[in-house]
Amino acid sequence: MIEDFKFTNTPNIEFGAGTLQKLWEIIPKFGKNILLIIGKNSLIKSGKLKEITHNLEEKNYNYSCIAISKEPSPQMIDEIATNFRNSSINLVIGVGGGSVIDGGKAISAMLTKEDSIKNYLEGVGIKSHNGKKIPYIAIPTTSGTGSETTKNAVISEIGPNGFKKSLRHDNFIPNIAIIDPELMISCPSSITAACGMDAFIQLLEAYVSSKSNPITDALAYSGIKYMKDNIVLACTTGAKDIDVRAKMAYGSLMSGITLANAGLGIIHGLASPIGGFFDIPHGVVCGTLLYEATKKNIEKLKENRLQGVKYLKKYAEIGALLIDPTCYNDTNIDVYLDSLLNRLEQWTKSLKIRKLGDYAITENDVKKIVENAGMKNNPIRLTKEDIKKIILNRL
């Protein structure tokens, strides 16, 4: 039976090596005043920033370039939006990792408002944004958050009372996403690893989400199919291989579409409070919890096998996909559940994903994290004790 579902827009997508050049056909449709949001490192090192700004100058665009060096905070977005609100910006372009893509998305939405982004953040403010924004082009340089296709921008205020919350509206889906794997070649291996794990987790969590539908299933499965043999390669011998980077970029792209439509599970339900309280990259939080959280979900689904069988089958399908999909059938589910867990454990080790304890998170912090964890669309309800165990095993 197919249950009712809703599927939101995707951006116009330009995918492939060298597609950055499409920018020069696209920009003239929007106007002359451009706000360019970039990251701090790889774009500059790769020489691509010079190429972009040189072209903008040559074509007589009025542009300002702002660098975002960390996950966007309300203060950062407010400052940039205030500075450019009266500059008649026609187009915002974000070129960078997840923080930059989210930052650009939030700025494009807040240029049309007069007040603080805090007023519009889910669970923080009480106002709802009407979706009016300046057109936005997202150009990712990492394969991770999938933010290039999502309708939300994650905004963080890090500290003891910190939060990670979303500014969300269907209209905030970028107008255009340019996915050029050439831009990802210069991404360092530690970032490639954390981002790759994040994208994979988004695909896996969407695939087993209680809100998944046949479209998100197809897209998540295809994203995992392309990523599975490239996640380790992209961080090692295949880092400079365009085909490897393209397959990772495709996985990330699919992860954004699937998470926007199917939602996520306990790993992302924990990533919000952990990332709000502690200064730890999103991909590392997710990556470090992947094996333990999946193990716990499968254990609980097995305890409730009758109700859980639908999701056990889905986890097993992914286990089979990672190893050998041709041998999968419903009678050997448990074999493939083991294969899945083994592969996730292997990735965590070979990608050198750090533990929570490396970021000064201790046993004393666990209670507060558990209290603030969200279940999202996890396939099975976990108790506070279950969640506590997941965290304790990764301290």
Ligand SMILES: [Fe+2]
């Ligand atoms: Fe994520």
